[in-house]
Ligand SMILES: CCCCCCCCCCCCCC(=O)CSCCNC(=O)CCNC(=O)[C@H](O)C(C)(C)COP(=O)(O)OP(=O)(O)OC[C@H]1O[C@@H](n2cnc3c(N)ncnc32)[C@H](O)[C@@H]1OP(=O)(O)O
């Protein structure tokens with residue numbers, strides 16, 4: 001947008017707002033890699049009171065510090081009623097995929113008190129953009145303590161993680177955010193499906209519809225006690241090769257998608273209690289794996305409610321339908337989430353999700369999620385249905 005100045009982002013190799021519509025710019029890397037010898041060897045300078053710390057997420061103590069920083073200072077909804085409450089086991093999962101670098105788990109401490117006041121992370125990912133598979137960093141969990149906001153700490157943290165990623169000879173990144181920055185490659189809408197409407201209304205997440213009573217609302221969102229698809233079952237380690245084939249084929253139709261191998265599938269999609277759940281449909285006759293669905297567990301703290309402290313939310317992750325209609329597959333996912341006592345099931349309108357959202361009684365959320373690439377230009381912004389990537 002014309003009036004907004006982005007003093008930091010205008011210095012970065014990202015699509016700039018003033019370039020929008022300039023179709024003469026080539027698609028692909030914006031800047032060429034620099035020789036490793038020319039990458040800045042020492043960390044960027046922090047304001048005097050602070051110091052960098054490379055975080056060992058496997059240390060219970062450090063993991064506690066990161067968990068608490070995020071639990072108290074990470075993303076809130078627009079009305080500041082909820083704040084993401086990523087669990088410790090979720091953070092250890094999210095930050096340690098195959099090939100991860102400890103040096104990309106970056107904290108900022110107060111020198112005197114050693115208190116952790118900021119964090120940013122990267123993990124390696126092979127991301128395909130059209131026909132190019134690019135080694136990227138997925139950047140996430142950028143967080144500055146509420147008391148240290150608007151001091152321009154974020155740009156320093158972004159430059160430092162960029163420097164450390166460059167040292168591993170990686171020159172592109174991908175990230176998502178609820179804020180508009182130069183320049184989204186796609187803008188997605190998130191949707192919510194009530195599973196526990198009474199609690200959602202009690203905490204102010206949802207409002208009772210006009211001319212709706214509570215009992216009518218509970219009835220509206222009621223789900224069957226058990227799943228309906230024959231052969232629907234939890235994924236197991238033995239399914240990794242079949243699920244890898246299924247998901248690689250399915251994701252090949254999208255413009256931007258992860259290039260998952262079996263190690264990635266084992267890490268990201270094998271069920272992990274309280275972190276990620278995945279189910280598949282195995283044909284009773286042929287034993288072929290024909291469909292797959294998954295969701296991750298990300299509770300939100302409820303800020304300032306007497307009766308409840310936590311909203312138990314499931315987030316749609318990767319879903320593949322080749323035989324079972326996606327509508328039926330996702331309804332089974334809702335049924336399982338309800339069985340497991342989730343309050344709400346969230347989904348973005350990426351991949352083929354918009355084909356089931358309205359019919360399965362999802363309601364639109366109050367904000368957008370913007371997708372970004374760093375040092376990689378896409379000629380035109382993508383429709384959400386061209387995205388095959390879900391970041392945590
Ligand atoms: C080749 C490898 C490359 C790797 C790196 C790739 C890039 C990765 C990029 C990171 C991706 C992270 C993805 C991710 O983690 C998922 S998005 C969630 C981000 N975290 C939160 O929203 C938590 C609550 N908020 C905060 O902690 C602070 O408000 C943060 C830390 C967000 C900003 O702290 P602050 O005290 O409020 O602000 P200043 O320090 O004074 O700095 C202001 C500058 O920061 C720009 N800003 C604000 N929010 C941003 C955001 N979410 N991404 C990128 N930039 C963001 C802003 O536009 C301005 O720059 P401008 O003046 O140019 O406009």
Ligand SMILES: CN(C)Cc1n[nH]c2ccc(-c3ccc(F)cc3OCCn3ccnc3)cc12
Pocket residue numbers: 075076077078082083084140176177178190191300315346347348365367368369391392
């Ligand atoms: C993706 N990952 C980077 C975390 C992240 N950062 N910024 C965000 C802004 C929206 C969503 C989001 C994505 C999908 C969804 F169904 C609902 C969402 O937010 C609801 C509003 N909200 C925010 C906090 N508590 C509730 C995630 C994120």
